[in-house]
Amino acid sequence: MSDLPQSFLAALEELDQLRADALFRLALADRAPIEAVEQLIVPALEAIGRGWDEGRTALSQVYVAGRFCERLVSGVFPAGIEAGGERPRTAIVVLNDYHFLGKRIVSAVLRASGIAVLDYGRMDVDELVSRVAADRLEVLLISVLMLPAALQVGALTAALRARDLPVRVAVGGAPFHFDAELWREVGAHAMGRTAGDAPGIVRALLEEGR
Amino acid sequence: MNSMQRCLAALAHQEPDRVPLFLLATLHGARELGMPIAEYFSAAEHVVEGQLRLFRKYRGDCLYAFFYAAIEAEAWGGSTHFRADGPPACGEPVIGSASLIDRLDPPAIDDAPGLLRVIETIRRLSDFAGDRVPVIGVAISPFSLPVMQMGFAAYLDLIHDDRARFEQLMRVNEEFTVSWANAQLAAGATAICYFDPLSAASVIPPALYRQTGRRVARRTLARITGPTATHLASGRALPIMGDLADTGTLAVGVSALEDLRVLKAAAGDRVALLGNLNGVEMRRWTPVRAEAEVRRAIAGAARGGGFILSDNHGEIPWQVADQVLMAIGDAVERWGRYPLDWIPSAARAG
Incomplete structure (x- = not known):
């Protein structure tokens, strides 16, 4: 065994x-x-x-x-491991991009690891900032494929700081894989090289924020 | 040597006068013309003018007739999202349900306005280039096209769960890709870049590739009436290098994530390498860093020919500065002249 x-x-x-x-x-x-x-x-x-x-x-x-x-x-766990009636404080989104496979993989890995996550689908910066505030998010995961979308994370993190929202931002996707410094440049708190990194990152960021 | 002779020598695994340079810039043409990207791609004359300006400015060795990948999806009824600072993206999948594959027919090239703009672009570029400069056309592989037709996840589900419908989709797509590639060759393209990112070892396992993408490529490339280069668009090639060579392709576009020396050893003289400057990182490069990266790539793979210096994705990002692209051209002139005696002997042997 x-x-x-x-x-x-x-x-x-x-x-x-x-x-x-x-x-x-x-x-x-x-x-x-x-x-x-x-x-x-x-x-x-x-x-x-x-x-x-x-x-x-x-x-x-x-x-x-x-x-x-x-x-x-x-x-x-038909209703989800952590389902205690409380709305999750973690969400995943595709930012200004049209490629959803990464988000789908990370969502599956998180749920398979017992972490509930809100799926925001695809959003632009303004809509996303509003949702983060309304849901009082603690962790936001952003999946991108294209470089322009990765650079948009910089505008997002600036907008979140401007509104003094305490959410921690983690990013993942091809541009961050090819440029190891990019995630820091755009103001993210963490970068996942693979979907398997996501559960550990979410747990660590939740811990940091509390 | 002119650009054509230089490329032909390299592809024949001989040493030309210098390392050929394919700077595969598309969006920069819009910047040259001072117009939005959507407007730039709306007319053949814009792209012709853009490519000619880029050719003269950066001193590359090809003219690149690629517009954007979603232009093929448009032919199937799809849509394109244009943005101001990057490549156009494909809209909603046109195959919303796998059952639609059963009654799918390939679109005619003549019925697709976007493809006709590409054809017209190739005609005009070919008129300019004559037999001095290669004009590169692009066709998305039948195996990779469904990522746009269906969406990535739905397509992976199809490959794993419904092999009969997958094969039917490949039959339809192969007819389209062959027609599209041959139309570009008939219009004057010198060679076709067969974009096949799904076949990369970082996307599907080599064993699955041998059952799927390799078979598709062998059938398709055999019916394309001109030379082809397979591009994996930053995906890993090393575990399938021999398989790629078996498809009949002349060259393989390789990833910045792989070591050119190792790739060169694996490719031997069976297939040439195209790559592998890191397009994403290039955004932050200085001219000094660009020169160092050119030297690294040439030292890794250029000895003996069989190598064309290029970016690793088949498209230079909009954010890459002119001075970096100019520095790449300068570095090729400085370090790319054969016999490349500056490369240490250990690197040559490697």
């Missing part, structure tokens, strides 16, 4: 959903659901994300693994 996490990871990497499903059920036989999620799903998604960053796995594997784990988690 000690190699269960490794076997689960291997099944995900091979996109063998039947085997991954069986291994997750096996884990549930002697673990609480939250333990199975934390011991199998979270490390597996982090490892797959790291593999992508290092050129060992592909984006499609990250996407399919995230989609599949999201289903597994919703099977054991």
